[in-house]
Amino acid sequence: MPVTPPDPSAETLVADLVADLVAEVPELAEYVRAAVLLRPAAGSPGVRDSSVGGPLLWPAGEPWPLCPHPHMARVRKRLTDEEREALERMGRARRERRRSGRRPPMPPEEAETPDRILDGASSLDMTTWERVRWVADTGGPDVPMVPVAQLHARDVPGLPRPDGADVLQVLWCPNDHSGLPGQPHYSGPAVELRYRAAAAVDAVADPPRPHRALDLCLPSSCTVDPVRVADLPSTDDLPAALAERARAWAAARGVDHHRLACRSGWKVGGRPSRHLTGRVRVDRPSCGAGTRLLLTVGSSHGGPDVTVGRFGELRVFTCAADASHPVRLDIQ
Ligand SMILES: [Zn+2]
Ligand SMILES: [Zn+2]
Structure with missing residues (x-):
């Protein structure tokens, strides 16, 4: 299937509409969350670039993550x-x-x-x-994980990260798992996050290849073209009266409110969409704090060329109180 590049004019149009909507319905402002759309496109990113499915800036002396979980x-x-x-x-x-x-x-x-x-x-x-x-x-465990994304703070404004770190690396085990610790409702790839300081890495590791992988879970190498947007929640996550005003505002301009909210595809931050199942079922972190959407992985033919769930989205949530707590995952 041909690769469909993101249409920048469509994105500008949506961004303008959201800005107008929030200006005219200012009560929405407190519900807006910043998101960065990654807009991955097939390419050959370098090890020091931000990328999706590209090479990671991984210290040669540091063990590559192996999936410790049983495979299903x-x-x-x-x-x-x-x-x-x-x-x-x-x-x-x-x-x-x-x-x-x-x-x-x-x-x-x-x-x-x-x-x-x-x-x-x-x-x-x-x-x-x-x-x-x-x-x-019996095909596991100890399957080497594969790069899903490498995101530099310089490219992704507002990238949440611990002090001293300026790059986030996301890896996953490209196999199905079920019953991952703390995630009774999730089935899909097991995800690992690493934060590091790019300047501290000189010699780069040559990563092992997984000996067992689902093709659908092996992201192709992509460059990214990040753009910052204001992400609105779906109307289900707004008070009823406000949802009605937002819907009516969009309808008066011939747009479905869904197009203005919960931007789909690969993104950092923002709001999780609920369009497929109508709800997000994410187990709370064990510390009891809330969750924050860190990364959304989208399904696509072309580009990263991955499929999660039934051609849906995988969302990585971090603990809102402490980003070093274990992540929570959700696919819909
Ligand atoms: Zn695994
Ligand atoms: Zn926590």
């Missing part, structure tokens, strides 16, 4: 005709109720159908009509 594989098994028909019947009944505008309680036999068919597996794939079960496999 998805085993898919076809549903029987009877199971498939039961699910289809349930889908039809649900659509019928929605069309009629009534909201009667779901009949009990319908409510228990998915659980019965799930039979302890982790999900049902209603596109392929398969039962999906996670099983631990």
